[in-house]
Amino acid sequence: MVWIVRNLWLIPVLPAFAAALISLASQSRRKFAAYLAIGSMSCSLLLSLLAFAHTLHHPSVEFVNFPWLQFGATWLAFGWLLNPLTAVMLVMVSFVGLLIFVYSVGYMAHDENFTRFFCFLSLFAGAMLGIVISNNLLLLFMNWEIVGLTSYLLIGFWYQRPAAAAAAKKAFIVTRIGDLGLFLGMMWLYSASGTLLFYDNGAGCLEHSAIAAMASHGVALGLTASSAIALLIFCGAAGKSGQVPLHVWLPDAMEGPTPVSALIHAATMVAAGVFLVARVYPLVAASTGTGPSAALEVIAWVGAITALFAACIAVAQNDIKRILAYSTVSQLGYMMLGLAVGGVAVGMFHLITHAFFKALLFLGAGSVIHGCEGEQNIRRMGGLRKLMPVTFITYAIGMLALCGFPLFSGFWSKDEILFSAHQWNLSAIPYYLGTAGALLTAFYMTRQICYVFFGTPREKAQPVGLPEHAVSLESRESPAVMTWPLMILAFFAALLGFIGTPAWPWFQEFLNGRPAAFDFRLFQANGLLPLMAVSSIIVFVGLALGWWLYGRQPVSAAEQPDPLERWQPGIFHALMHRLYVDQIYDVSVVRIARWLSIVSEWIDRHILGGSIRLVAWFVSGISHVDFLIDSSFINTGFDEGCGEIVRGGRLLSRLQNGRVQNYLSVLGIALVVFVFYLLLGSRG
Amino acid sequence: MNSPFFILAALTIFGASAAMTLRNMVHCTLALSICFIGIAGLYLNLGAQFLGLAQVLVYVGAVVILIVFAILLTRSGELPSPRPSRAVYGIIVAAPTFGILAWAMLTGATVPVQPQAHIDQIGRVMMHHYLLPLEIVGLLLTAALIGAVVIAMEEKQSTK
Amino acid sequence: MNPLTACLLLSALLFSIGLGGALSRRSAILVLIGIELMLNAANLNFIAFWRFGPHPENLTGILFVIFSIAIAAAEAAVGLALILAVYRHFKTSDLSRLNSMKG
Numbered sequence: 001m002v003w004i005v006r007n008l009w010l011i012p013v014l015p016a017f018a019a020a021l022i023s024l025a026s027q028s029r030r031k032f033a034a035y036l037a038i039g040s041m042s043c044s045l046l047l048s049l050l051a052f053a054h055t056l057h058h059p060s061v062e063f064v065n066f067p068w069l070q071f072g073a074t075w076l077a078f079g080w081l082l083n084p085l086t087a088v089m090l091v092m093v094s095f096v097g098l099l100i101f102v103y104s105v106g107y108m109a110h111d112e113n114f115t116r117f118f119c120f121l122s123l124f125a126g127a128m129l130g131i132v133i134s135n136n137l138l139l140l141f142m143n144w145e146i147v148g149l150t151s152y153l154l155i156g157f158w159y160q161r162p163a164a165a166a167a168a169k170k171a172f173i174v175t176r177i178g179d180l181g182l183f184l185g186m187m188w189l190y191s192a193s194g195t196l197l198f199y200d201n202g203a204g205c206l207e208h209s210a211i212a213a214m215a216s217h218g219v220a221l222g223l224t225a226s227s228a229i230a231l232l233i234f235c236g237a238a239g240k241s242g243q244v245p246l247h248v249w250l251p252d253a254m255e256g257p258t259p260v261s262a263l264i265h266a267a268t269m270v271a272a273g274v275f276l277v278a279r280v281y282p283l284v285a286a287s288t289g290t291g292p293s294a295a296l297e298v299i300a301w302v303g304a305i306t307a308l309f310a311a312c313i314a315v316a317q318n319d320i321k322r323i324l325a326y327s328t329v330s331q332l333g334y335m336m337l338g339l340a341v342g343g344v345a346v347g348m349f350h351l352i353t354h355a356f357f358k359a360l361l362f363l364g365a366g367s368v369i370h371g372c373e374g375e376q377n378i379r380r381m382g383g384l385r386k387l388m389p390v391t392f393i394t395y396a397i398g399m400l401a402l403c404g405f406p407l408f409s410g411f412w413s414k415d416e417i418l419f420s421a422h423q424w425n426l427s428a429i430p431y432y433l434g435t436a437g438a439l440l441t442a443f444y445m446t447r448q449i450c451y452v453f454f455g456t457p458r459e460k461a462q463p464v465g466l467p468e469h470a471v472s473l474e475s476r477e478s479p480a481v482m483t484w485p486l487m488i489l490a491f492f493a494a495l496l497g498f499i500g501t502p503a504w505p506w507f508q509e510f511l512n513g514r515p516a517a518f519d520f521r522l523f524q525a526n527g528l529l530p531l532m533a534v535s536s537i538i539v540f541v542g543l544a545l546g547w548w549l550y551g552r553q554p555v556s557a558a559e560q561p562d563p564l565e566r567w568q569p570g571i572f573h574a575l576m577h578r579l580y581v582d583q584i585y586d587v588s589v590v591r592i593a594r595w596l597s598i599v600s601e602w603i604d605r606h607i608l609g610g611s612i613r614l615v616a617w618f619v620s621g622i623s624h625v626d627f628l629i630d631s632s633f634i635n636t637g638f639d640e641g642c643g644e645i646v647r648g649g650r651l652l653s654r655l656q657n658g659r660v661q662n663y664l665s666v667l668g669i670a671l672v673v674f675v676f677y678l679l680l681g682s683r684g
Numbered sequence: 685m686n687s688p689f690f691i692l693a694a695l696t697i698f699g700a701s702a703a704m705t706l707r708n709m710v711h712c713t714l715a716l717s718i719c720f721i722g723i724a725g726l727y728l729n730l731g732a733q734f735l736g737l738a739q740v741l742v743y744v745g746a747v748v749i750l751i752v753f754a755i756l757l758t759r760s761g762e763l764p765s766p767r768p769s770r771a772v773y774g775i776i777v778a779a780p781t782f783g784i785l786a787w788a789m790l791t792g793a794t795v796p797v798q799p800q801a802h803i804d805q806i807g808r809v810m811m812h813h814y815l816l817p818l819e820i821v822g823l824l825l826t827a828a829l830i831g832a833v834v835i836a837m838e839e840k841q842s843t844k
Numbered sequence: 845m846n847p848l849t850a851c852l853l854l855s856a857l858l859f860s861i862g863l864g865g866a867l868s869r870r871s872a873i874l875v876l877i878g879i880e881l882m883l884n885a886a887n888l889n890f891i892a893f894w895r896f897g898p899h900p901e902n903l904t905g906i907l908f909v910i911f912s913i914a915i916a917a918a919e920a921a922v923g924l925a926l927i928l929a930v931y932r933h934f935k936t937s938d939l940s941r942l943n944s945m946k947g
């Protein structure tokens with residue numbers, strides 16, 4: 001076994017260790033924290049690249065297991081594994097992470113909690129890399145929870161803001177609902193297969209024998225055990241990846257600092273759900289019959305609905321980061337759809353390309369916010385094209401990649417998902433949902449970019465009372481430490497797609513462990529070209545529509561109603577209020593929980609509390625009787641005894657006269673007596 | 685038993701009794717160092733050269749100096765002579781102790797041999813067999829050093 | 845008289861002198877000196893038993909004394925520091941006046 005496989009654990013441990021060191025440093029050691037975090041991340045990136053290079057030649061699964069905990073006669077083993085899926089994720093997470101770390105140095109430069117920020121960020125990176133290499137669902141779950149914790153800490157990083165604190169709590173609780181499912185699935189998987197190791201020389205839970213046993217074991221309603229477990233695990237993935245109906249936390253999570261949104265809530269952590277499904281794909285896909293398993297079917301529907309649903313809401317949002325957040329939810333839906341209809345490679349390809357262009361978009365948004373001194377409402381921006389040229393160009397590249405503009409990375413990966421959805425033999429509806437989502441994606445991104453970068457600065461339309469919200473004309477390009485990561489990410493966002501084109505599906509074949517061949521004829525297979533043409537046209541339509549509504553006649557004042565609002569006010573308002581999902585949760589789930597708590601409070605107060613008062617009353621009655629006996633009979637005798645003890649103590653205290661030498665002489669005399677006694681004894 | 689032993693023994697006993705009876709405390713300390721040197725000589729005489737040197741270094745070199753410092757710092761050079769009653773009291777306890785110990789020793793049995801303790805042997809044993817105790821003693825000395833400094837430091841004004 | 849007995853008698857005498865002094869002198873420093881004498885008597889015993897005992901090649905006696913000397917040095921340092929602290933607090937090192945622990 002080669003060095004890199006044996007020492008794969010170093011990749012997550014380095015950032016985690018850096019986090020531990022930073023946590024010990026004082027808040028003023030800013031440079032130390034930044035250098036340590038970036039240095040450890042660079043080392044992780046280097047090791048990840050080594051691991052990646054290794055898998056290029058050895059695409060089979062390699063793993064190292066070690067016993068961790070013994071209970072009864074069985075050992076719980078932990079371990080790490082390396083296969084192409086792991087290697088790709090490792091490189092992506094550490095590379096994007098490193099760029100975002102560098103960017104954060106600029107973005108957080110004026111924050112007083114700079115050191116704490118890097119501590120959390122490093123811990124996050126360590127746990128995220130831990131998820132990627134885990135060869136054990138329990139170990140993965142532990143890292144998963146650490147990731148959730150750091151997400152909570154970082155969303156609430158500016159905890160002085162009530163909105164941030166509330167968003168952090170919401171994110172934690174909503175993802176916890178999903179994690180409950182994941183935990184149940186894990187328990188069930190353990191009881192069904194007897195192990196939580198993914199791969200263990202044929203004994204792992206993702207290997208043939210265990211999967212076959214679970215797939216043939218029916219539970220209820222036509223579900224097999226494997227599908228039921230997979231669906232429970234998907235609950236966790238849906239919570240983390242913001243799938244409908246657990247998506248509500250992700251837009252609120254934008255209260256955190258923008259690098260956090262880029263790293264955790266766009267590129268890596270939310271993708272962890274997709275990765276989890278990809279990791280347990282043998283379990284998810286296991287079916288006895290011919291068609292796809294029930295779990296895959298559910299995932300496909302959830303993914304397709306999420307993709308369209310979130311895209312709709314994104315159309316009517318005004319906060320630059322919130323638009324991107326809904327776009328992330330929508331793209332995560334595409335990934336899930338891709339996983340379900342096309343397999344691991346299809347979903348993972350979109351995950352990787354999305355990580356790059358969405359991180360780019362978030363960092364670009366951060367640059368805009370940084371330049372506009374904290375303003376996040378796109379309707380109050382405008383005309384930034386000339387003031388922030390680098391940000392504008394890179395943002396435009398990210399936007400085109402996200403829309404799926406031909407030849408940009410998003411085009412290839414999204415097209416492949418739509419193509420697979422088209423081929424899906426159960427239903428054509430997911431394909432149409434996805435296509436509609438693509439149209440909306442192009443539209444809302446055009447809307448956003450028109451608002452932010454085109455037109456004229458709209459600060460003059462501000463009411464006089466709120467000058468601080470105005471975009472100052474002095475908004476300048478961000479420092480180089482922030483623009484360089486943007487440019488690097490833009491490069492990848494534009495060109496990364498070429499590693500997975502239909503003519504040369506290197507990425508897909510790499511994940512499947514096969515060498516890729518270059519073949520133009522693959523374009524003609526199964527009506528691929530017409531589909532590509534259709535989706536290109538859809539993108540163009542979306543872009544044109546957006547330009548026609550927002551670019552042609554730029555909105556000149558922030559207060560002026562949105563063009564779409566003038567046209568369809570009812571729908572627009574519904575979308576602006578995010579289709580009232582939060583309100584629905586408020587009146588349903590939250591209200592029920594509150595009602596339950598009121599009922600239990602009543603029970604507690606009147607039934608349990610009443611019985612306790614009864615017992616207390618009884619006890620105090622007994623104690624009154626006791627007191628009478630005590631004071632009349634027992635006290636007298638006790639007082640006498642105490643007096644005797646005091647007199648005896650006075651006598652003995654003469655010995656304790658506080659002089660050390662007296663004590664020492666007692667010791668000497670005792671020695672004499674003792675030795676004398678011993679000698680007499682030995683005489684017999 | 686050879687004559688150097690008796691000479692050294694006499695020196696030691698003389699030093700010890702002087703240290704415990706003289707009135708001037710600096711004199712007492714000097715007598716104590718004579719006693720320690722006598723003991724060091726006895727160690728040499730008994731074949732424990734290393735210990736003899738250690739005795740001189742540690743006791744005569746360090747402990748006696750410490751005591752002198754303590755005498756200077758507590759400004760207690762001259763003392764009134766011990767009250768006769770106390771001296772008698774000390775003798776009353778000490779004499780039976782000696783008597784009983786001497787009785788015990790004179791009635792015991794012995795096995796005479798001729799050992800040698802070279803310093804390299806001591807070092808070897810100390811670094812192998814007694815390594816842990818050695819480290820612990822090192823730690824103890826450090827702790828005692830710090831503790832002595834802390835105890836002897838000026839008391840802070842507790843009320844501010 | 846055999847040599848072991850002579851050594852042991854010597855150390856017993858030394859011990860008794862130390863004990864007598866520690867009991868009769870009033871100065872805390874002199875009491876400490878008495879205690880040092882007793883410690884040295886014990887060390888002398890160790891050496892005598894090593895020299896004339898059954899297994900001298902083990903060097904147990906020697907090593908015991910080495911550690912004992914080290915600990916005695918620590919004890920002397922702490923003891924004298926205590927005396928200084930006591931002196932600073934009570935303005936005396938006369939043990940007969942230090943009886944605040946009187947019961």
